[in-house]
Amino acid sequence: MIPVDFKERMKSYLGEKEFEDFFSSFDNDERYHSLRVNTLKCDKEDLKSKLSYIKTEVSWEEKGFYYDDAQPGKHPYHEAGLYYIQEPSAMAPVHFLEPKPGEKILDLCAAPGGKTTQIASYMNGEGILVTNEINRDRAKILSLNVERLGIKNALVLNEDSAHLSEVFEGYFEKILVDAPCSGEGMFRKNDNAGDEWSLDNVRTCAVRQKEILANAAKMLLPGGRLVYSTCTFSADENEETIFEFLFANPDFHTVKVEKTGGIENGRIEFISDELYEKYSLIDAVRAEKCREEVLNSLRLWPHKLKGEGHFLCVLERDGELTRENANSYVPGGRNIAARPECTKVFEAFVKDNLSFDKKTFEIKRGKIFCNLEGGRSLNGLMYMFGDQIYLCPEDMPSVNGLKVMRGGLHLGTIKKDRFEPSHALALFLTADDVCLCKDYPSDGSEIKSYLNGQTMKITDDTPDSTYSQVKKDSKGWALITTDGYSIGWAKAAGGMLKNHYPKGLRINY
Structure with missing residues (x-):
């Protein structure tokens, strides 16, 4: 219900004629729905070719598109972070x-x-x-x-x-x-x-x-x-x-x-x-x-x-x-680098599970230089937040004295002598960045099962997509993708993929 005081004020603003045009828009059933392509994870033209319902571009945002008669919030691409639904x-x-x-x-x-x-x-x-x-x-x-x-x-x-x-x-x-x-x-x-x-x-x-x-x-x-x-x-x-x-x-x-x-x-x-x-x-x-x-x-x-x-x-x-x-100072000073025993655990994970340029790879005094095969990089400073390890730009302001919800890229958790990668790291990486990857079509039942938290069986007799490298005898962390876009982690062992999609995000289709 539109408040009377609001209508009277808008009439005083706009005058009788324009107010009629303005207020008639409130009775118009036509609503404009749009989404904005996340070019950090995908090319907008590629996404347009895969989602037939996004065509007309928003005039003031080249990455924004109107859509009709669709529910993009229920598509696996939404969970993969390929777009943001935005007015x-x-x-x-x-x-x-x-x-x-x-x-x-x-x-x-x-x-x-x-x-x-x-x-x-x-x-x-x-x-x-x-x-x-x-x-x-x-x-x-x-x-x-x-x-x-x-x-x-x-x-x-x-x-x-x-x-x-x-x-x-x-x-x-x-x-x-x-x-x-x-x-x-x-x-x-x-x-x-x-x-x-x-x-x-x-x-x-x-x-x-x-x-x-x-x-x-x-x-x-x-x-x-x-x-x-x-x-x-x-x-x-x-x-x-x-x-x-x-x-x-x-x-x-x-x-x-x-x-x-x-x-x-x-x-x-x-x-x-x-x-x-x-x-x-x-x-x-x-x-x-x-x-x-x-x-x-x-x-x-x-x-x-x-x-x-x-x-x-x-x-x-x-x-x-x-x-x-613009570069004159860093508020609170720089963050304190993670200890060598923590960075070594992460280094072992990188060497076992990621595809990177080994010639330029270096971790020294908490600073990492790592160019991934997919074109991205894990460059910056690694620091600890409890048992959690984060990657941030070297000159990112100190988190001390601030109420922090997320301080850069959450890499994962240090658990004694092993490292468990975070969901954030999975969503940052691409299929080309990892040694093991399992791809499921976005219109298939498998990706829905994965997003529901189910353990997945590895079958060599099922034709895999271009992006998949996981086989029955594979062991280690596997990046799960949908149509080639990263969406989460699974642990390969014994012909199975143990699901590591976060429990709080799981979807019942």
């Missing part, structure tokens, strides 16, 4: 953030992980991605999605923005603030979204957003880029928040960007006369400049494009961003 308008903020490999990027309000995984796909495993969620239960979901999509360079945190601004002051080159909001843009998508909505809640959200945005600004380097976004229509949470932020932070300015697919500019007429007059009394020239800069913000209207309601603004901090100031 099309929600893909826009990262497009304008323009993440690149090698950068230091923060996704401040990141759960459930759509924008984090989108950023990671553009970073291509290079650089440092700090991704944070204040709610612990949602942070767990964020961490699982980082794992599912095979991301190796992410530090997943469960912190509040104030603490992060103290630890990471002046550290990031790019920051995304997809702020928690009143969620008005989800009214069409979710029938219950309006039940908890009120004008008071809108104002409460706006106060919280201003605090989060102020904390985020402290963490951005001079010359860095910050994208602020919401999925709401409220000017209090959008144009007015940007206006007040600019007035309070004269070293920031908005960026005029090229629009596509029906995206429009924000509207300065949404800024109330009372708010504008309040700041004009302080500095009339500055107030007018800030109001004009709000015009560079962007609106995604559901009656004008193929997506739900969204707002975003691209901000940059004055100054020049150079590699010298």
